[in-house]
Amino acid sequence: MLNPVHLRTLVEVVRTGSFAEAARALGYTASAVSQQVSAFERAVGVTLFERAAHSIRPASAALFIAERGAELLAALDGFEREIAGMVKGLRGRLRLGTFPTASARVVPHAVARLTAERPDAEILLDEAEPDDVLPLVLAGSLDLALVYAYDLVPRTWPDELTVLPLLTESLLVVLPDGHPAARASVRIEELRDERWVSSRDGTAGSTCAVRLCAAHGFTPRITFRSNDYGVVQGLVRAGVGVALVPALGYEALPGTVGRLVRGKPLRRHVFAVHRTANANPLLRDALTALEAACDLVADEHLARA
Template sequence: MLNPTHLRTLETVCRTGSFAVAARELGYTASGVSQQMAALERACGLVLFEREAHGIRPTAAADQLVERTGRVLAVLGEFEDEVRDLAAGRVGRLRLGSFPTASVRLVPAALAALATDHPAAEILLEEGEPRELAPMLVNGELDAALLYEYGHVPQRWPEDLVMVPLLHEALLLLTRRRRPADTGEATARLPAMRTENWIASREGTDGAISLERLCAAAGFAPAITRRSNNYDVVRQLVGAGLGVAVVPALGHIPDERVHAQAVDSAPAHRRVLMAYRRANVNPLLQPALRAIRAAVPRNRPWLAPPQG
């Protein structure tokens, strides 16, 4: 393969007609230029110069090579510009994973900010639960992912993942509001709910396991009559008087039919984290982390900065 540096030197030598003049212009020694041209002749199998006692004369082959070199170097220059853009994160691709609640509350603002700051970059979104997303991070299918961890369901994340805490959210007890102006107490005590019908997420999910453990700590097993992983559906069921539920704060939208209270229990929380592979050097990774952090709600009830 021909060396682009040698081709650039050839252009200068042919233009100046001298190894010495070309060397001064390029910052090489005359010997260095001579060695480059000899290497180029060997690489392309052509005689490029007639070497005379008082100088050099480019051959017809050299002139033809220079004509073609201009096009090659122009394309190479564009390629080098693209590589610099890639290294700076101005272009490229980032594959982001997210769980559904974060996809609604955090991801849109973050992606909008990334699109503004990196308009030529491609940001792909894959949605799933943490147990689905974490292996995709380890396997290199994702560059980063938003994950969660319930206080009553601690996780052991793969060792080669960097875990960045983003948010600490309370778990909220949702009950049907009895009177429009009824606000009740700020916190909820689960033992008072032992006789209620419960609405939970799908069996075996971290949310369902968290509910079972919270109720067990309160001294009862919840009577789960309905299940849904969609918090909008859960809220509608609660508002219709079909049961009570515990949901993370990010999953709750105020509803005049629903009364929300933070569960009065220290482990009644969920941590939101952003994870990425320790060895990942994607230039878009840190801009994405900054955009996600900027999208985290500030000064909102039941939401707090990461703890510990």
């Protein structure tokens, strides 16, 4: 295999026309340059210079190799710069997993900051629920993920993960305008006869609603399901049910009101998780960008953790 150090020396000898001049340009001795050229000649199997007492003349092979070699060395220099940039976090790739409501409210701010600070970095997004993205983080397919956990549906975290709390969301009961239960805060037991709109069966959001109602002595009659909170609120606005919606998924829309549950605060928590052993240099910048994004979206129902 050709030695790129010897190739660089050959290119410089052809450029300067002298072992001594090439040595001065490269910071070597003339003897070291001569030895490197000889080693290169042995590697390619051809004499590259006609040597006289006080001069050298490059052979056609030397001219060809120097021309093509200069292109290869320029590419290698660029590659080395890219590697250095990756190590410093200036280049490289970050794979971020996120759930839909964070995708809409938090991630755009974070990505905007990260791309402004690291314009050459590639950011890949993968949207799914926490149960789907956590295995990808553990497997190394994702560098970082946003996930959530409800007070009433707590999570445990694998030892391999670092978990950074980002946001605490209030859970809001969404009711049609004029609903008799729509006071400053809602007594859940007043909704025992209502139809409910919930997320897909088996999701943490659905489980949370069921456990909340069970704590108040009834099982909710869930008649519509959607994992899209825009759809959920649309169904509430149409008067076909009530819903429990986390603050990131809630939008103040005409025809609906969102109220806190009376009593002990009911919350969902948002975390950033990554493998503790992940050495991606972009990871630290991404976490900083996510924290800044959470500062931007914080309001009366969204508190920084």
